[in-house]
Amino acid sequence: MGTLSYTGLFVLQALAQGHRFGFDVMDVTRLPSGTVYPALRRLETLGLVRSDWETDREARGDARPRRRYYELTKTGRAQLVEAESRYRAVAKLFPSRGRV
Amino acid sequence: MKTLIFLFSLLAPGRIRAAWREEWLAELHAARRAGAARTFRIALGAPFDALSSRWTTQREPRSWWQGPWRSDLRQSLRGLRRSPGHVAVVVLCLGAGIAVCTTTFSLLNAFTHGELPGVSERAGIGRLHLAAGTERLPDTGDFGDASVADYEIMRQGSPGFSAIAAEGFGRFAVRVEGRAAMNAIGAFVSGNYFEVLGTRPVLGRLLHPSDDRPDAPVAVVISHAFWTAQLGAPSGIVGQRIVIGGRDAVVTGVAPQGFGGLRGGEMNAASGFAVYVPLAHAREWPGARRADARWLNVYGRLTGPLERERLEAELLPLAGGIEARDPVTRRNARIAVTESWLTPDATPTLMLFMYALLLSAPLTVLAIGCANVANLQLVRASLRTRELAVRASLGASRGQIIRLLTFEAVLLVFAAFTTAAFGVWVLLQVASLVVPIPVHIDTRVLLFTAALAGLVIGATGVLPGLFSTRSNTSAHLRSGGRSMATGNSGVRRGLVVAQVTLCFLLLLAAGVFTRGLILITGQLPPHAPHTLITELRFDVQRTYGPAERRTFVDAFDARVRADGRVRAVAYTSSGPFSTGSVRVWRTGDPPDAGLLTDAVSIAGDFFSTSGVRLVRGRALTRADAAAPTAAVVVVNETFIKHFQLTEPVLGQPLRLSRSREEEAAPQLVTIVGVASAPVSPGIGDFQGEDPTVYLPIGAWPDYIAAWISTDSASQIADAVRRTITDLDPELPALAVRTLEDYYVEDNETLQMIARTAGGLGIVALLLAVSGLYSVIAFFVALRTGEFGIRVALGARSADIVRMVLGQALRLAGMGLAAGAVLGTPLLIALHANFPLTERFDPAVILPTALALALTALVAGWVPARRASSIQASEALRAE
Numbered sequence: 001m002g003t004l005s006y007t008g009l010f011v012l013q014a015l016a017q018g019h020r021f022g023f024d025v026m027d028v029t030r031l032p033s034g035t036v037y038p039a040l041r042r043l044e045t046l047g048l049v050r051s052d053w054e055t056d057r058e059a060r061g062d063a064r065p066r067r068r069y070y071e072l073t074k075t076g077r078a079q080l081v082e083a084e085s086r087y088r089a090v091a092k093l094f095p096s097r098g099r100v
Numbered sequence: 101m102k103t104l105i106f107l108f109s110l111l112a113p114g115r116i117r118a119a120w121r122e123e124w125l126a127e128l129h130a131a132r133r134a135g136a137a138r139t140f141r142i143a144l145g146a147p148f149d150a151l152s153s154r155w156t157t158q159r160e161p162r163s164w165w166q167g168p169w170r171s172d173l174r175q176s177l178r179g180l181r182r183s184p185g186h187v188a189v190v191v192l193c194l195g196a197g198i199a200v201c202t203t204t205f206s207l208l209n210a211f212t213h214g215e216l217p218g219v220s221e222r223a224g225i226g227r228l229h230l231a232a233g234t235e236r237l238p239d240t241g242d243f244g245d246a247s248v249a250d251y252e253i254m255r256q257g258s259p260g261f262s263a264i265a266a267e268g269f270g271r272f273a274v275r276v277e278g279r280a281a282m283n284a285i286g287a288f289v290s291g292n293y294f295e296v297l298g299t300r301p302v303l304g305r306l307l308h309p310s311d312d313r314p315d316a317p318v319a320v321v322i323s324h325a326f327w328t329a330q331l332g333a334p335s336g337i338v339g340q341r342i343v344i345g346g347r348d349a350v351v352t353g354v355a356p357q358g359f360g361g362l363r364g365g366e367m368n369a370a371s372g373f374a375v376y377v378p379l380a381h382a383r384e385w386p387g388a389r390r391a392d393a394r395w396l397n398v399y400g401r402l403t404g405p406l407e408r409e410r411l412e413a414e415l416l417p418l419a420g421g422i423e424a425r426d427p428v429t430r431r432n433a434r435i436a437v438t439e440s441w442l443t444p445d446a447t448p449t450l451m452l453f454m455y456a457l458l459l460s461a462p463l464t465v466l467a468i469g470c471a472n473v474a475n476l477q478l479v480r481a482s483l484r485t486r487e488l489a490v491r492a493s494l495g496a497s498r499g500q501i502i503r504l505l506t507f508e509a510v511l512l513v514f515a516a517f518t519t520a521a522f523g524v525w526v527l528l529q530v531a532s533l534v535v536p537i538p539v540h541i542d543t544r545v546l547l548f549t550a551a552l553a554g555l556v557i558g559a560t561g562v563l564p565g566l567f568s569t570r571s572n573t574s575a576h577l578r579s580g581g582r583s584m585a586t587g588n589s590g591v592r593r594g595l596v597v598a599q600v601t602l603c604f605l606l607l608l609a610a611g612v613f614t615r616g617l618i619l620i621t622g623q624l625p626p627h628a629p630h631t632l633i634t635e636l637r638f639d640v641q642r643t644y645g646p647a648e649r650r651t652f653v654d655a656f657d658a659r660v661r662a663d664g665r666v667r668a669v670a671y672t673s674s675g676p677f678s679t680g681s682v683r684v685w686r687t688g689d690p691p692d693a694g695l696l697t698d699a700v701s702i703a704g705d706f707f708s709t710s711g712v713r714l715v716r717g718r719a720l721t722r723a724d725a726a727a728p729t730a731a732v733v734v735v736n737e738t739f740i741k742h743f744q745l746t747e748p749v750l751g752q753p754l755r756l757s758r759s760r761e762e763e764a765a766p767q768l769v770t771i772v773g774v775a776s777a778p779v780s781p782g783i784g785d786f787q788g789e790d791p792t793v794y795l796p797i798g799a800w801p802d803y804i805a806a807w808i809s810t811d812s813a814s815q816i817a818d819a820v821r822r823t824i825t826d827l828d829p830e831l832p833a834l835a836v837r838t839l840e841d842y843y844v845e846d847n848e849t850l851q852m853i854a855r856t857a858g859g860l861g862i863v864a865l866l867l868a869v870s871g872l873y874s875v876i877a878f879f880v881a882l883r884t885g886e887f888g889i890r891v892a893l894g895a896r897s898a899d900i901v902r903m904v905l906g907q908a909l910r911l912a913g914m915g916l917a918a919g920a921v922l923g924t925p926l927l928i929a930l931h932a933n934f935p936l937t938e939r940f941d942p943a944v945i946l947p948t949a950l951a952l953a954l955t956a957l958v959a960g961w962v963p964a965r966r967a968s969s970i971q972a973s974e975a976l977r978a979e
Contacts, residue, residue, distance in 0.1 A: 022123070023130040026142065033127075033145025038152035053119075065126040068119075 004079060007031065008048075009087065011039045012072065012080045015049060020069045040070060048076035101128060104143055111150035120153065172500070176507035186480055187512065189870055190473050190557070194516035196863055197469030198549040199523030204462040205545040206524070207531060208455070212441055216537055217358030220298030225362065226406050227440045228254060228264065228398040228415070232422065232433035240445040243436050245394040248382060253421045254398055254435065255290065258414040261400035265289070265296040267361055268382070268396040271637060272375055273830065275343040281830050282330060283637070286375035287361065288382040294321075294355075296401045297362065303327075304338035304353030311352070312378040318349035319378060324357040326374035344375065345385055346830070360536060362399060362440045392429055399440060411437040461606060461860045466549065468602050468864050470556045472871040475595045477560035479878045488565055501565060509561040513554040521546065589879075593911060596868075596875050600915020601922065603861075603868040604952055608923050609930060610861035611944040613854035616936025620850070624843055625711045625778065631839040632808040633676060634820050638800075638831075649800040652827060657704070659823045660808060665816060668705035670807040672787070673797060676710075676842045679787050682795075685755040685766060686743065694763065695743055698790050703797040707775065709809040711839075712736070712788050717750045717773030724796040732796070734773035739791035749774060756793070769795075813838050850936070865955060873959040876908050880963040887970045897968035904967050908960025909953065916949055 004012075014025045026036045043049045051070045059066040072080065102125065109121040124146050131139045180187050216222055230246045231238030246254060251266045268288045275281045291312025299306060302324055311319040320342065327333055334340075340351050361373065383391075402411075415435040423433040436444040442451075488501055496504075524541050531539060636653070638644035644652070653671065660669055674680055680701070683694035703725050707714040715737065724732050733754065740749055750773070755766035778788055788794075797804075810816045817836045824831060880887075887900055923945075931939040 021130065022127045023142070026131075027134070033142040034148035035145070037145060037149035041149070041153050059126075064129045065122055067126040067130070068123045 004046075004048075004083060005039075007035055007039045008043055009080075009083050011036060011043060012048065012076060012083070015070055015072050016077070016080055020071065021067050022070075025070075043076065044070075047073055048079055049073060101139070101143060105146060108143075108146040108150050111147055112153050116153065120150065124149075169503075172503050172507050176504055176511055179504075179508060180511060183480070186476055187515070189874070190476055190512055191515045191519050193469040193472045193476075193867055193870070194513075194553040194557070195519030195523055196867070197466035198516065198520035198546065198553060199527060200462040200860065200863070201459075201466045201549050202520065202524045202542060202546045203527040203531065204459055206528065206539055206542040207535065208458060209542050209545075210535070210537055210539040212439075214537060214539065216362065217360070218297070218299045218356035219359070219362060222362070222440060223406075224402050225296065225440045226261070226400050226402050226411065226437045227362075227442070228400055229436045229438065229444050230254070230394070230398070230419075230422070230433065231436065232430040233428075234432050237432055238434050240436075240447070243434075243444045246396045246398050247392050247394045248379065248396065249391060249425065250394070250422050250430070251290070251379075251396050251398055253425065254415075254418055255292075256418060256421075257400075258411070258418065260403060260411040260414050260437075262403050263292045263296050264398060264400040265293040266379060266396040266398045267293060268379070270377065270382070270385070272344050272377065273346070274375060275830060276331060276340070277342075279331075280825060284326065284330075284374040286377060287373045288379045288385075289376050290379045293376070296399055298401075299359060300356060301353040302356050304351070306353050306355070307376060307378055312380045314380045314384065316378070316380070318344065318347050318381060319352045320344060320349045321353050321355055321376040322351055323355050323359065323374050323376075327354045330374070343830075344377065347381075349377075358536065358538075362397075392426070400437075406437065406439065408437055461609070461857060464602050464606050465860050465864050465867070466552075468599050468606075468867045468871075470553065471595045471599045471602075472867050472874075473553070474556055474560045475592050475599075475871050476874050477557060478564065478592050478595075479874055481561065481564035482878075483881075484565070498566075502562060505562045505565040506558070509554070509557045512557050512561070513550065516553055516557075517546075517550045520550065592875055592878075596871050596911050597915045597918060599868045599871045600912055600952060600956070601918040603864040604916055604919030604948065605923055605926055606857070606864045607861040607948045607952070608919070608926060608944065610854070610857035611948045612927070612930050612934065612937055612941070613850060613857050615941060615944045616934065617850060617854050619937065620843070624840060627709075627711050627809070628840040628843060629838055630809060630811055630813060631709055631711075632810060632813045632816055632820065632836060633839060633842065634806050634808070634824070634836040635675065636804040636806060636824075636831075638802045638804075644802075646799045649802075652831075653800055653804065655827055656806070656823060659827070660806075660820065663816065663819060665812050666808055666810050668708045668809040670702065670704035670706040670709040670809075671797060672703075672706065672710075672805045672807065673701035673801050673803065674787065675805050676787055676839060679790075679792065680758075682793055683757045683763065683766070684743075684793065686745065687753060689755075691763075694757065694766075697739065697743075698788075698792040699758075699795060700787055700792060701795045701797040701801070704807075705809070706794070706807070709807040710788075711778050713776040715774045715776050717771070719773060720794065720796045725798065731769055732772040733769045734775050734794040735771055736775045736777045736788055736792045736794075738777040738789070739793065740774065742791040754793075850934075865951070868952075869955045869959045872908060872911060872956055873962065875911070876904060876960045877963040877966075879907060880904060880967045883967070884970055887967050888973075891970060900968040900970075901964045904964035905957060905960045908956050908964075912953055912956030916952060 010029045010031065011025055014028050017028070019025050019028050022033070022037055022040065025031075025040070026033055029036065031039075040049065040051075044051060049070050050073050051068050054067050054069055056066060105121055105124050105128070109117050109124070112120040124143075128139055128143060131142045134142075213223070219225075228246075229243035230250055231242040231244065232250075234242055245268075246266070251264075255264045255266070257264050266289070270286050270288050272284045272286045273281055274284045289307065291307055291309035294301075294306035301321070306321050307319060310316065322331075322337070327337060331337065337351050338353060342349055342351060355376070377385075379396075412435060415437070419433040419435050422430045438444055438446070491501055491504075492498075521541075524546065528539055528541065636656070638649050638652075657669060660666055679698040681696055682699040683696055685691070685694050689695075702720060703722075706712070707719050714734070717734070720732065720734060733756070735745075735749070739745070745752060749771055752771045754769050754771065756769050757763045757766040773794075775788070775792075775794060777792070806820075808816060808820065820836050887895075890900065891897075924940075927940060927945075931937075937944060
């Protein structure tokens with residue numbers, strides 16, 4: 001897909017490695033928030049990721065506001081596999097956190 | 101930090117603002133472990149996210165365009181994209197039909213109602229026709245032109261006209277200082293002519309009533325084409341002195357570009373009037389017509405609407421004046437008024453018939469195109485029955501399905517309309533090369549034909565969908581969409597048969613004209629390319645009396661014969677396609693039973709240059725020509741047969757009169773020879789084809805055609821021109837052309853009709869072939885299973901091919917049968933108007949029928965091959 005930028009690819013990669021919310025993605029990709037969040041919004045519009053708010057109960061348990069968790073869709077995963085085969089180095093960029 | 105996030109959240113869209121704020125607070129909460137400075141830096145990204153969320157979050161539908169309409173439109177486009185062949189054929193069929201129709205209508209409209217170059221408000225000009233000299237009150241067929249004396253009375257006018265002008269054809273020898281004498285076609289016009297037409301000059305001034313007096317110096321207006329092409333557009337042309345018809349004249353101005361008077365429709369740029377001379381000089385001009393000769397077209401500028409009866413009643417006193425001036429030749433004088441391009445005998449019924457005749461070919465193309473599209477659309481509708489049933493079963497309402505189909509229809513109509521508009525533009529660009537008047541696209545016709553196309557597409561695209569969604573959906577799903585397919589197959593077969601029929605008729609008409617042309621070209625007499633004809637006109641020069649004419653011809657004859665390449669030279673008093681006429685009496689015929697017959701005055705070696713052979717007796721000699729009156733004549737074989745002369749013809753006396761005045765005492769002549777009658781190919785009557793009397797040229801007339809027989813026509817042509825200029829630089833060399841050129845020119849109209857009909861016939865053939873192909877291809881697709889089973893049961897592929905081709909030929913055969921029934925009256929009507937071929941010429945009918953049958957075979961061949969390659973297993977899978 002021509003609309004997937006390097007940033008988009010990094011974010012997808014990070015999500016695939018199990019980094020599930022914005023700060024985590026920023027942290028692992030070292031990309032600034034002004035890049036990561038718009039990228040997440042765009043990927044969601046393209047149908048490559050979907051987001052879900054964690055329940056109130058979980059948030060209250062940790063005494064913090066609710067988090068918005070992101071995960072890859074089927075298309076997103078296929079897109080990532082396709083992109084990784086093209087840009088082989090991308091797969092080794094960040095440490096894996098393990099799938100949740 | 102919370103405040104900062106709150107402020108940034110204002111940049112995000114209102115409906116997601118609360119969730120956005122919550123998300124960012126959670127993110128900053130998570131970021132806190134990285135330290136305050138980093139948290140702050142992360143927070144600085146929030147406004148970018150808030151702004152970008154404006155563009156990336158899904159918006160809710162706000163207008164109809166963003167609602168279900170948009171998705172319907174997208175689906176329609178997707179549907180059409182899946183069948184590009186169907187779209188292309190539909191768009192091209194309708195585009196071609198609409199374009200051809202609109203162009204023809206536009207051209208017709210421009211000729212009849214359009215603006216003419218240099219003429220303002222053409223609709224406000226009426227044409228006056230004079231009828232006179234009849235025993236009874238004149239009827240519509242008796243009206244014609246007026247003489248100078250008639251016009252002088254008519255110009256007094258009536259309340260219905262602000263001014264009345266006249267225009268009459270003339271030939272002029274023009275000599276401009278420093279250039280060779282030129283022959284110019286021009287017009288004598290009344291002083292108010294340009295005022296009535298509302299013409300503005302390009303340079304100088306046009307003619308005024310003060311120029312139109314016999315004692316006024318000769319003032320001349322020249323055409324734009326003459327000024328530029330003949331004179332090289334000199335800037336000082338206004339006021340320049342020229343010699344015209346042997347008189348000194350002054351050029352007062354240049355007419356606007358393209359100006360051809362009110363007859364723009366009949367003339368092209370090459371033969372338009374080049375010079376305009378005041379009518380007052382016509383009486384004294386060289387070669388002046390008789391005083392009662394009717395040669396003027398009379399036009400008037402209307403003060404109100406063109407109401408024929410009122411205007412004609414107002415003109416009655418003028419008609420009375422004309423009758424009073426000459427009670428014999430102007431008896432029962434009446435003046436009729438029509439639009440400038442019409443004649444009084446053009447009744448509305450006749451006009452309707454003419455329009456129908458002119459438009460029949462383009463309308464046939466449109467009809468075939470529409471039938472084709474209807475067919476293709478019905479096929480598509482049949483194939484989509486199942487798809488529509490699936491949509492309905494998935495919850496699509498009838499409204500949604502109809503909307504989807506309507507969108508498709510609208511898109512197709514739009515594409516066809518765009519193609520047609522482009523086609524019209526291209527065709528009009530081509531037409532502008534040959535049509536002398538500006539032609540604009542007739543938008544009413546374009547819109548009307550497009551609406552017709554829309555109706556066809558709508559009716560055949562939307563209605564079947566409407567019916568299929570009304571009936572049982574589950575039945576359609578089970579049937580795999582075939583119940584509908586067989587449901588309208590009769591309609592589709594009928595449409596194909598209609599297409600083949602119409603195409604056959606159009607091709608028959610094209611065939612008649614093409615065959616006519618072939619016959620003409622094949623029948624051109626062998627001497628036609630080797631016979632050079634030049635016209636000698638002495639009526640454009642006042643200095644030529646009978647003696648000067650004789651001296652000139654003798655000198656010309658001696659010079660031409662001196663050229664070794666010239667075999668023979670002859671002279672006639674009329675051109676190859678015209679004759680004079682005389683009245684003859686056989687022995688014993690009573691004085692009131694004179695027979696009117698063609699007459700040609702000849703001199704020189706006429707019977708060895710013209711293709712007319714001497715069969716018996718002797719030719720006319722120089723001695724015969726030198727005799728003061730004709731005492732001997734040669735008649736042709738048609739004359740003998742037609743007037744039933746008894747043998748022996750040679751030596752038989754005839755009495756002969758050349759004019760009404762001579763009838764009281766006809767001259768006695770003797771037949772000394774019999775000539776063959778040439779059969780001329782084409783629609784023009786060649787000289788000598790009808791009963792003809794050949795007389796010796798006595799006194800050389802104003803007009804002489806010189807016939808030169810030679811093997812090197814092109815080189816001799818230049819020599820002949822030089823000879824004329826050498827003998828008299830004042831005498832313009834007229835066209836020097838071969839007899840073949842005359843034939844070609846005479847048949848130009850025929851060529852144009854043949855080309856147009858042929859072109860439209862080919863378009864119709866292509867449309868009919870595509871229609872036939874689509875139907876056969878569809879039948880094959882429908883019967884895939886059946887063919888598979890036949891193959892499994894042992895049918896050979898040749899059997900399958902035969903079956904499919906048989907179906908194609910049956911449809912074509914039915915079309916041809918219907919075409920034979922309708923073609924009979926068409927051929928009879930064509931033969932009555934254009935007797936070019938035999939009425940039922942097998943050379944026209946058989947190739948046309950064969951061509952259609954062959955194209956039907958080709959159209960069936962591709963689907964037949966496809967059917968024959970079907971495998972049994974494949975067919976079962978298709979079930």
